[in-house]
Amino acid sequence: MTLKDEPLVLGIESSCDETGVGIVRGHTLLADALASSVDEHARFGGVVPEVASRAHLQALVPTLHRALDEAGVTLADIDAIAVTAGPGLAGALLVGVAGAKGLALAAEKPIYGVNHLAAHVAVDTLEHGPLPEPAIALLVSGGHSSLLRVDDLARGVTPLGATIDDAAGEAFDKVARLLGMPFPGGPPIDKAARNGDPLAITFPRGLTAPKDLVEHRFDFSFSGLKTAVARWVEARERSGEPVPVDDVAASFQDAVCDVLTMKAIDACRTQGIDTLVIGGGVAANSRLKAMAAERAAKYGITVRVPRPKLCTDNGAMVAALGAHLVAAGNAPSKLDFPADSAMPLTLVAAVGESLGQPHESGLAGTSR
Amino acid sequence: MLVLVLDTATPAVTAALAEVGPSGYALLAQRAAVDGRAHGELLAPQIDAVLGEAGVKPRDLAAVVAGVGPGPFTGLRVGLMTAASLTMVLGIPAYGVCTLDALGLRTTGRALVATDARRREVYWAVYADGSPLTGPAVDKPADVAPRLAEFGVTTAVGEGAQKYADQLGLPVGDARFPDPGALVEIAAQRVREGAPSEPLTPLYLRRPDAVEPSARKPALSASER
Numbered sequence A: 001m002t003l004k005d006e007p008l009v010l011g012i013e014s015s016c017d018e019t020g021v022g023i024v025r026g027h028t029l030l031a032d033a034l035a036s037s038v039d040e041h042a043r044f045g046g047v048v049p050e051v052a053s054r055a056h057l058q059a060l061v062p063t064l065h066r067a068l069d070e071a072g073v074t075l076a077d078i079d080a081i082a083v084t085a086g087p088g089l090a091g092a093l094l095v096g097v098a099g100a101k102g103l104a105l106a107a108e109k110p111i112y113g114v115n116h117l118a119a120h121v122a123v124d125t126l127e128h129g130p131l132p133e134p135a136i137a138l139l140v141s142g143g144h145s146s147l148l149r150v151d152d153l154a155r156g157v158t159p160l161g162a163t164i165d166d167a168a169g170e171a172f173d174k175v176a177r178l179l180g181m182p183f184p185g186g187p188p189i190d191k192a193a194r195n196g197d198p199l200a201i202t203f204p205r206g207l208t209a210p211k212d213l214v215e216h217r218f219d220f221s222f223s224g225l226k227t228a229v230a231r232w233v234e235a236r237e238r239s240g241e242p243v244p245v246d247d248v249a250a251s252f253q254d255a256v257c258d259v260l261t262m263k264a265i266d267a268c269r270t271q272g273i274d275t276l277v278i279g280g281g282v283a284a285n286s287r288l289k290a291m292a293a294e295r296a297a298k299y300g301i302t303v304r305v306p307r308p309k310l311c312t313d314n315g316a317m318v319a320a321l322g323a324h325l326v327a328a329g330n331a332p333s334k335l336d337f338p339a340d341s342a343m344p345l346t347l348v349a350a351v352g353e354s355l356g357q358p359h360e361s362g363l364a365g366t367s368r
Numbered sequence B: 001m002l003v004l005v006l007d008t009a010t011p012a013v014t015a016a017l018a019e020v021g022p023s024g025y026a027l028l029a030q031r032a033a034v035d036g037r038a039h040g041e042l043l044a045p046q047i048d049a050v051l052g053e054a055g056v057k058p059r060d061l062a063a064v065v066a067g068v069g070p071g072p073f074t075g076l077r078v079g080l081m082t083a084a085s086l087t088m089v090l091g092i093p094a095y096g097v098c099t100l101d102a103l104g105l106r107t108t109g110r111a112l113v114a115t116d117a118r119r120r121e122v123y124w125a126v127y128a129d130g131s132p133l134t135g136p137a138v139d140k141p142a143d144v145a146p147r148l149a150e151f152g153v154t155t156a157v158g159e160g161a162q163k164y165a166d167q168l169g170l171p172v173g174d175a176r177f178p179d180p181g182a183l184v185e186i187a188a189q190r191v192r193e194g195a196p197s198e199p200l201t202p203l204y205l206r207r208p209d210a211v212e213p214s215a216r217k218p219a220l221s222a223s224e225r
């Protein structure tokens, strides 16, 4: 008999281009199987939703088999199924949700339709154990840039700020493209930046001017930075001078990391919180981790960053949040819960129609 | 043999439970809510409901029969993904049936089956006394119409045929959505023989919308260049 505080949970992630299936027991990771359609999107310079959805449908069952084999468990052993219900690409989410519902039906298990962003926070427990609450979470990827306050992960999180235009990872992708680097842009920029001078070019830090801090203290803006890099590179090209790719990469990366860490530390200090969790694909950036650790140390703030494979989208994070919800005694979602591309952060798990859905789904009307 | 029947290739989100016998079949329970945007919400509760109504446990199922389209992609995938995960857990075979074939099965003479493909197009195929004469295709109704005479088509069924009746110029029958009885009837022989499980590959018939990015747009204004 499984102890209630160490539930065995299978998690499914399909909100973007990664098909992930993870299995955890409490805070212990047993399996983390992943299939990615990233190569199919590369020539388009970004994730093509329909291509991602088709890939999820093909990949999910084989990925489920791999995860179950890796963990050495069967679905009969599992205490609950968790699946990303949102936010994310609507069509992609629906594949994972349908697959999870099929599993829950066939294996007669409870199902939790969970919030992808809360799962990015929960995954850290697999690496560093229970999360001290309250905590500040900085979630940065190609799809999101959010600053959150986490008082009780089982009940939802409080958004403090988010990007008002591009996601941080999106800025990496666009600048990488400008510099002739492959998609996704994070790793090649990180690599080039190691040989460059971060002080070579002064790029703008969005929403950091005193007037911006009044209304957008914890919000981000990366669109102006991306344009500034494009203008700088173009001016160089026009003048016939070579573009110092490594310096541009390093200066751009520093501008992004400067704003992200400055605002995250500011959030910790103003809220009197001494734990900062960083997650999402951009959390794998070496400069972001180093800068956050350095700045946090000054104020006695502990920075928790899971290893890169857990930062990018995966099934383990969904399973980790599911296990947290089961252990906390949260009720499962009803079978009719929607995939919600705009699922709000205040909702840690979907409820289902019979209990009323507090948020209007982007996919369907709520009453019928 | 108890068979779960699913189809999500049209706005009718269909789930049914059938008993397949040596020479026929019977539908024990069925649900078909019509909502082209809620397949993901409706299908699983409907499966639960048909099993519950018949007092059948998922582990009692012998096979799953699923309509593989063609149909709007998002809804279609809900049915096929659900069927795939159900059969994976239960260790039972999955059998695919072309959704248009299910609509065509009960037609007589030369008939057009047309469902709504959105974007002012239809998924269509032609049937001769219920058997497919053409493979499924997707086209504008105005491009389908001139071809009907060449097949000697005299009637049409399906929601697409109703919606574009004026352009197709055919009398349209009542059947708008696939009947779960027809789906199970088409797959019944495979169920009885215990044929190998089939990959449930959706009939997309269209490529994904995706454009490769064009050359970089200038970031400097004309006066700055």
Ligand SMILES: [Zn+2]
Residues within 6 Å of the ligand: A116, A120, A141, A143, A280, A281, A312, A313
């Ligand atoms: Zn993510």
